[in-house]
Structure formats: C-alpha cells, structure tokens
Amino acid sequence: MSAEYQVNGNVAVITMKNPPVNGLGHATRSAIVEGMKQALNDDAIKAIIITGAGKAFSGGADIKEFNSPKAFAEPSLHTVINVIENSSKPVIAAIHTVCMGGGLELALGCNYRVATAGALIALPEVKLGILPGAGGTQRLPRILGLEMALNMIVSGTPVTSEKLAKTALFNEMIEGDLLQGALAFAAKVADVRPLPRVRDIKINYPNYEAFLQFSRNTVRAMSGPFPAPLKCVEAVAAAVTKKFDDGIKVERDLFLELVQTTESKALRHAFFGERAASKIPDVPEDTPLRAIKSVAVIGAGTMGGGIAMNFANAGIPVQILEMKQEALDKGLATIRKNYENTLKKGKLTQEKFDQRIALITGTMSYEEIGQADIVIEAVFEEMGVKEQVFKKLDQVMKPGAILASNTSTLDVDVIASFTKRPEDVIGTHFFSPANVMKLLEIVRGKKTAKDVLATTLALSKKIKKTGVVSGVCDGFIGNRMIEQYSRQAGFLLEEGCTPEQVDKAVEKLGFAMGPFRMGDLAGNDIGWSIRKRRYIDKPEITYSKTADLLCEMGRYGQKTGAGWYDYKPGDRKAYPSQLVNDMIIQHSADLGIERRKITDQEIAERLIFSLVNEGAYILEEGIATRASDIDMVYLTGYGFPLHRGGPMFYADTVGLPNVIMAMEKYAKGRHGDAWKVAPLLAKLAAEGKSFN
Ligand code: 3H9
Numbered sequence: 001m002s003a004e005y006q007v008n009g010n011v012a013v014i015t016m017k018n019p020p021v022n023g024l025g026h027a028t029r030s031a032i033v034e035g036m037k038q039a040l041n042d043d044a045i046k047a048i049i050i051t052g053a054g055k056a057f058s059g060g061a062d063i064k065e066f067n068s069p070k071a072f073a074e075p076s077l078h079t080v081i082n083v084i085e086n087s088s089k090p091v092i093a094a095i096h097t098v099c100m101g102g103g104l105e106l107a108l109g110c111n112y113r114v115a116t117a118g119a120l121i122a123l124p125e126v127k128l129g130i131l132p133g134a135g136g137t138q139r140l141p142r143i144l145g146l147e148m149a150l151n152m153i154v155s156g157t158p159v160t161s162e163k164l165a166k167t168a169l170f171n172e173m174i175e176g177d178l179l180q181g182a183l184a185f186a187a188k189v190a191d192v193r194p195l196p197r198v199r200d201i202k203i204n205y206p207n208y209e210a211f212l213q214f215s216r217n218t219v220r221a222m223s224g225p226f227p228a229p230l231k232c233v234e235a236v237a238a239a240v241t242k243k244f245d246d247g248i249k250v251e252r253d254l255f256l257e258l259v260q261t262t263e264s265k266a267l268r269h270a271f272f273g274e275r276a277a278s279k280i281p282d283v284p285e286d287t288p289l290r291a292i293k294s295v296a297v298i299g300a301g302t303m304g305g306g307i308a309m310n311f312a313n314a315g316i317p318v319q320i321l322e323m324k325q326e327a328l329d330k331g332l333a334t335i336r337k338n339y340e341n342t343l344k345k346g347k348l349t350q351e352k353f354d355q356r357i358a359l360i361t362g363t364m365s366y367e368e369i370g371q372a373d374i375v376i377e378a379v380f381e382e383m384g385v386k387e388q389v390f391k392k393l394d395q396v397m398k399p400g401a402i403l404a405s406n407t408s409t410l411d412v413d414v415i416a417s418f419t420k421r422p423e424d425v426i427g428t429h430f431f432s433p434a435n436v437m438k439l440l441e442i443v444r445g446k447k448t449a450k451d452v453l454a455t456t457l458a459l460s461k462k463i464k465k466t467g468v469v470s471g472v473c474d475g476f477i478g479n480r481m482i483e484q485y486s487r488q489a490g491f492l493l494e495e496g497c498t499p500e501q502v503d504k505a506v507e508k509l510g511f512a513m514g515p516f517r518m519g520d521l522a523g524n525d526i527g528w529s530i531r532k533r534r535y536i537d538k539p540e541i542t543y544s545k546t547a548d549l550l551c552e553m554g555r556y557g558q559k560t561g562a563g564w565y566d567y568k569p570g571d572r573k574a575y576p577s578q579l580v581n582d583m584i585i586q587h588s589a590d591l592g593i594e595r596r597k598i599t600d601q602e603i604a605e606r607l608i609f610s611l612v613n614e615g616a617y618i619l620e621e622g623i624a625t626r627a628s629d630i631d632m633v634y635l636t637g638y639g640f641p642l643h644r645g646g647p648m649f650y651a652d653t654v655g656l657p658n659v660i661m662a663m664e665k666y667a668k669g670r671h672g673d674a675w676k677v678a679p680l681l682a683k684l685a686a687e688g689k690s691f692n
Pocket of ligand 1: 020021023059060061062063064077098100101102103105124125128131132133134136272275276
C-alpha cells in the first residue's frame with residue numbers, strides 16, 4: 001500500500017507514502033483510487049484531503065516506471081485525476097516541500113489547494129524530454145493564465161509556493177501544521193456547492209494567437225535538438241483553442257510521442273545516471289562522513305585557483321599554498337579577477353563577492369594548512385613532484401584529514417604509498433576550468449577508506465559537481481577513453497581528413513567541440529608530453545605523428561596563437577590553417593598513404609566507437625561501477641551531447657551488434673589493431689543485451 005487512509009472527524013485524509021518523493025507509481029495510484037472510493041462510500045465523510053508523507057507532496061509520475069507497462073497500467077494518472085475531479089465531495093490537496101509533475105497535475109484535479117511556504121512547484125517534465133501528460137498543459141494555463149503557465153511548462157523551472165500565493169493556484173497558504181490547516185480549510189468548504197473545477201475555468205487571453213506564435217518562434221530557436229519544448233507550446237495552445245477534453249487528447253498524443261524519443265530516454269538516463277553515480281555498491285549509504293569545514297589547496301595555478309573557488313562558492317574557507325610569494329599573489333589576483341568578471345556581469349552580488357574573496361586566503365607555510373579537513377594537491381603532473389608534496393602533507397596534516405590529488409593520469413596508489421596513511425588518500429580529478437566544469441572524477445585507491453570515499457562524494461555534491469568514482473588506471477575513466485578517440489582522430493588525418501572535417505563531423509552530432517578544436521583549447525603540448533612517456537613505457541601503442549609534428553612547429557593551440565587552426569589576437573574563432581593542412585598531406589605522402597575521401601559517418605563512428613570499446617574494457621575491469629557512470633563522465637566533462645545520453649547509451653541506441661559490425665570493418669583498415677572488440681561488448685551483443 002503506497003498511500004494511507006485515515007479519518008479525522010468527518011474528513012478523510014489520503015497520505016501518499018512512496019518514499020523518497022511519493023512518485024505516482026502504480027501502487028500509489030491504486031491506493032489513491034481505493035482511498036477515494038472508501039471516502040465516497042462513507043456517508044460520514046464530508047471532505048477529502050490528499051497529502052504526501054515525508055519530504056514531498058509528490059515528485060510526480062514514477063520515472064522508473066516509464067520503461068515498463070506499469071507506467072500506463074490502470075489506474076493511470078488520468079484515471080486517478082478523473083476520479084478526484086468527479087468526486088461528489090470536495091477534495092483538497094495539502095501541498096508541502098515538493099509538488100512537481102504528475103504531483104502538481106493531481107493537485108490541479110482537486111477542487112482546492114492549500115500549501116505551506118517554501119514548497120517547490122513545477123511541471124519539470126520538459127527536462128526529461130517529455131511534457132506534462134496528465135492534464136498539466138490544460139489545467140495550469142486555466143488557473144495561472146497563459147503566459148505564466150507556458151513559462152513554467154516550457155522551462156520546467158520550480159517556483160516557490162509563496163511566489164504563487166496570490167494566484168488562483170492556492171486557495172490558502174497555511175502557517176504552522178499543514179494537516180491542521182487543511183482540516184480547518186476543509187471545514188470551511190465542506191458544504192460549498194457547486195464544487196469548483198479547474199477544467200471549467202475559461203482562459204481569457206484576447207490576442208492569444210500572436211502570443212503563441214511568438215512563443216513558438218522563441219522556443220524553436222532555443223530548444224536545440226530537443227523536441228519537447230516546442231511540443232509543450234503546442235499542447236498549451238490546445239488549451240486555448242480546443243475544448244478541455246479535446247485538449248487533453250492533444251496533450252496525451254504529444255506525451256506518448258515524446259516519451260518514445262531517444263532524446264527523452266537520454267535525458268531520463270542522465271537523470272538517474274547522475275543519482276546512481278553517488279552510490280557505490282560496497283559503501284553503505286549510511287557510512288559516517290568526516291566533517292569538512294575547511295579546505296587547503298596546494299598550488300595557485302589555473303587548476304588550484306579554480307578548485308579553490310568551488311569551495312568558496314559553497315561557503316567553505318579555503319587556504320591556497322604556494323612556494324613563492326609571486327606565484328601566490330598571481331594566483332590570488334586571478335581568482336579575484338574571475339570573481340570581478342562575474343560581479344560585472346551582474347551574476348554575483350557585492351555581498352557574495354566580498355564573502356567569497358574573504359573565504360580564500362594564501363599561505364606559503366605547510367604548517368599553516370595542517371588543520372584543514374581536506375587538502376587537494378594541484379601541482380605539476382610529475383610523480384617526483386607529487387612525492388615531495390605528499391611526503392610533506394603526511395608530516396603536517398592532522399590525523400583524519402583527507403589527502404587528495406588532482407592528478408589526471410598518475411597512479412593514485414603510488415601517490416598514497418608516499419604517506420603512512422594511504423587509507424586517507426584519494427584522487428579528485430577536476431576538469432578545466434575547475435570552477436565551471438561539472439565533472440569531478442573521484443579516484444578510489446586500493447587502500448582508500450570507505451568513509452573517505454563517501455565524504456568526497458558528499459563533498460562533490462556540496463560544491464555542485466557530478467562526482468563519478470573511478471578505479472586506478474592510466475587516465476582513469478575519461479582520459480583513458482579519450483586517448484583512443486584522439487588516436488582515431490590522428491589516424492583520420494593521415495588517411496585523408498583535415499582537422500576541420502573531423503571536428504565538423506562530430507560537432508554535427510552535437511559535440512560541444514571536435515577533437516582538434518578541443519586540443520587547441522586544452523594545449524596540444526599536454527598530449528605531446530603524455531605520448532613521449534608512452535613511446536618509452538608502451539611502445540606497442542601506435543599514434544599518428546601529425547600531432548607531434550604540430551607541436552614541433554610550436555603550435556600548442558590557442559595559448560600560442562596557433563594550433564591545428566590559426567587564431568587571430570583577441571579572437572577565439574578557429575580558422576583552418578593552410579600550413580597545417582600542408583603538413584598533414586606531406587605526412588601522408590611520407591608514409592606512402594594514398595589519401596582518400598572519408599565520410600562523416602566513418603569519422604563519427606571511428607571516434608565514438610573507439611570511446612565505447614575502451615568504455616567496455618573499463619567496465620569489465622571494474623574501473624567504472626556501471627555504464628551510466630561512464631556516460632556521466634562524458635556528458636559532464638567531455639562535451640558529449642546530452643540528447644545522445646553518453647557514449648555507452650549511444651552504443652545501446654545504435655545496437656551493440658551494429659557497433660561491432662562497424663568495428664570489424666575498421667579493423668581491416670590501417671591501425672586495425674586499435675579495433676580489438678572488448679570481451680564485454682562482444683558478450684553483451686551476443687546475448688542481445690545492452691550496456692545500460
Ligand atoms: C511526470 O510527472 C509525468 C506526468 O506529467 C505524466 C504521466 C502520465 N520518479 O533528486 P534527488 C528519486 S514525469 C521516481 O536526489 P532532491 C531519485 O531518483 C516526473 N523517482 O533529491 C532519487 O532516488 P535515489 C516529473 C524519483 O531532494 C530520490 O528520488 N517530475 C522521482 O535533491 C531523491 O532524488 C520530475 O521530473 C520521480 N519522479 O530532489 C521531478 N523524482 O535516492 C524529478 C525523484 O534512489 N525530480 N526521484 O537515487 C526532481 O527534480 C528531484 O528529485 C526532487 C527532489 C526535486 C523531487
């Protein structure tokens with residue numbers, strides 16, 4: 001039973017009980033209908049209150065049910081709302097904390113709504129690539145007016161109940177105990193007839209056609225590859241142009257169409273992927289956390305400064321340690337400048353600016369940071385340098401402090417071995433710019449303590465990052481995969497592509513940036529130094545030499561004003577470079593390769609399937625806990641298009657046998673050794689399964 005039925009005097013109280021957010025799954029829907037029947041059949045009952053237990057009125061339809069027949073099994077949400085709306089006794093929604101999606105739609109089917117302050121009211125379906133499918137697009141415009149309702153439906157943004165207090169949505173705001181307030185309200189309306197119904201309200205908006213056309217144009221321009229926002233406008237338009245029941249039909253058809261789209265499936269995948277990432281199978285959810293009230297960052301460079309800003313933004317004091325006064329001053333000045341820019345843009349108040357600046361202090365003494373609860377090292381990416389830092393941290397940090405490294409490729413177990421407390425050591429791999437990028441790869445060493453891992457995951461949430469746990473391996477999840485992608489990009493140049501052609505082919509799929517523009521932004525010298533190490537450590541791995549030749553030309557990217565592309569001073573636009581293209585063609589000739597025309601499809605497949613195959617190895621080795629973790633890394637840290645759901649999800653949508661077929665084709669070409677199908681990928685494909 002996912003709802004409880006109680007009688008309070010002559011009022012029936014139906015309390016939804018489906019933790020964590022009273023999702024309107026099949027059992028909850030059935031229980032509400034049962035409760036309604038019971039109340040309607042009991043002559044002693046004069047009014048009915050519907051409310052939610054715990055931390056929500058209701059978060060809406062149970063999204064987990066969407067991929068199963070349960071989602072539409074009777075009683076459907078429509079049926080539930082019809083039962084409520086056709087009730088002969090007044091039904092009152094008593095709203096608190098969260099009232100979203102189907103939850104709000106259910107409340108709109110009630111005759112009255114009362115609420116406490118601070119409740120988040122939203123129709124957020126659009127964020128899941130769908131639209132409100134249980135009457136929300138028809139009832140909300142009737143009660144809030146066309147403009148306000150359309151804004152809420154198209155944006156999905158929550159509005160607090162107090163902001164809506166003066167609208168017709170709420171009949172009364174309750175101060176103090178919600179149930180007592182709702183019971184008092186019920187007493188007032190128990191005998192009022194006729195019962196008010198939202199569906200009976202007429203929308204009065206004289207020039208609605210012009211408004212709807214304006215909305216269509218604006219929404220079309222802003223919704224990119226996602227079909228849902230424009231369909232929201234269409235559904236709302238039906239609320240104005242059609243009779244209520246016909247509008248409901250339009251809404252229903254559009255909902256059913258959207259729920260099947262890959263875009264919606266990808267958004268739902270990302271919603272659950274984000275939440276799943278914080279769950280580690282062998283780390284209990286109630287693991288006691290270490291308190292993090294202060295942070296120290298080693299290194300005031302771009303990375304260190306960006307990392308520090310995250311904590312100041314979250315209100316946590318942070319000390320930055322540098323060895324030289326000049327470097328420290330420069331780092332602190334850069335941070336100040338970043339905040340000043342945000343202040344100038346009006347995205348930060350003066351008060352917040354002052355607070356954040358005050359929270360960041362500099363020091364040159366290791367002794368001064370000893371009491372910090374966590375220290376994050378962001379020094380030069382070289383094991384010798386890390387060794388010095390961690391030996392020092394082991395001496396100065398208080399017992400129980402977490403010792404984190406921002407390494408992007410180095411072995412966290414080796415770093416941990418420089419201390420006498422490897423259980424306190426963890427990797428926290430931030431992505432540049434560290435104060436902006438959502439991804440935080442959390443690297444779990446062999447000896448990392450469970451509470452250190454749980455604390456770091458909780459901390460990532462606090463600083464508004466998507467924390468994804470990776471095991472120790474070269475490059476962890478993200479960079480290990482991107483290496484295969486970059487190798488393919490290099491081979492494509494040798495075989496016939498230009499950097500521009502490769503970039504455009506993946507940007508067309510929705511990638512924020514192709515590999516060569518990305519290289520120019522990050523600095524091509526970084527990959528160069530990694531490859532130089534690889535040439536010695538792993539000579540069996542083949543690379544195209546074009547990237548080395550580029551670096552030998554001094555073209556490191558935007559920072560040197562030239563990379564794969566040419567750049568003009570003060571302009572970040574990438575202009576194709578004749579010099580580079582000549583170099584590439586010459587290199588093909590030197591290798592005796594006859595350049596050929598390569599299709600965009602081949603480019604996209606080779607780049608993305610190389611990610612997928614390495615992802616499969618990573619999954620199989622247990623470096624990533626689940627496929628959706630890999631997808632979250634790519635969605636939040638590598639500009640993978642959200643509407644495609646991440647590389648592993650994308651492979652699922654293409655079909656794993658199709659992925660393998662393409663790989664087998666490429667295995668016959670040059671560098672075919674790069675296409676050895678990962679055993680997990682082969683197994684899943686053979687079993688007709690998918691990654692997610
Ligand atoms: C809809 O209503 C369609 C209808 O129009 C038409 C139907 C025909 N279902 O975010 P949190 C889980 S579509 C199932 O960390 P918070 C979530 O997975 C729905 N589960 O907490 C997590 O589980 P776990 C429209 C849900 O306090 C746990 O709750 N509604 C749902 O930061 C805690 O989540 C939405 O789009 C759900 N609907 O935020 C609302 N919602 O602990 C989406 C949450 O196992 N939800 N869960 O990982 C949210 O925006 C936030 O979760 C909410 C709470 C604000 C509710």
